[in-house]
Amino acid sequence: MIRYSLICDHGHEFEGWFSESADFDRQKESGFLTCPVCASASISKTLMAPSVATARKKEEGQKLVFDQVQKEAFIKLKEAVAAVKANSEDVGERFPEEARKIHYGESEARGIIGNASPDEVHALIDEGIDVAPLPVLPDDVN
Structure with missing residues (x-):
């Protein structure tokens, strides 16, 4: 799973979890990705710190x-x-x-x-x- 920090065009910040990067794009394009506060469909990703992959994380895979x-x-x-x-x-x-x-x-x-x-x-x-x-x-x- 991939976690993105998201923001709507009204400034409401929230998180979204996606099975893969393309899943975010599909949900945004289809209109199913909306702000939980105001229901705006104008959503974008915000800058977030990357998760560093350690040997343990690689062993666990994406779960x-x-x-x-x-x-x-x-x-x-x-x-x-x-x-x-x-x-x-x-x-x-x-x-x-x-x-x-x-x-x-x-x-x-x-x-x-x-x-x-x-x-x-x-x-x-x-x-x-x-x-x-x-x-x-x-x-x-x-």
């Missing part, structure tokens, strides 16, 4: 290191994401259209998941339609 409370919280987060996926219909690229139909009563109320561009997500939110990105989580917990 998440949790204390027990963090591990339990992470497990609950993975279970919550799995429950959302298991109890939702995957509508793929039709997500914005289906979300509107449900919101305006043109289709049965149900949980859906799918894909939407940042512009489509912002348009849905502007219409008062509740949407949220599902986090992409690593498979293993130490």
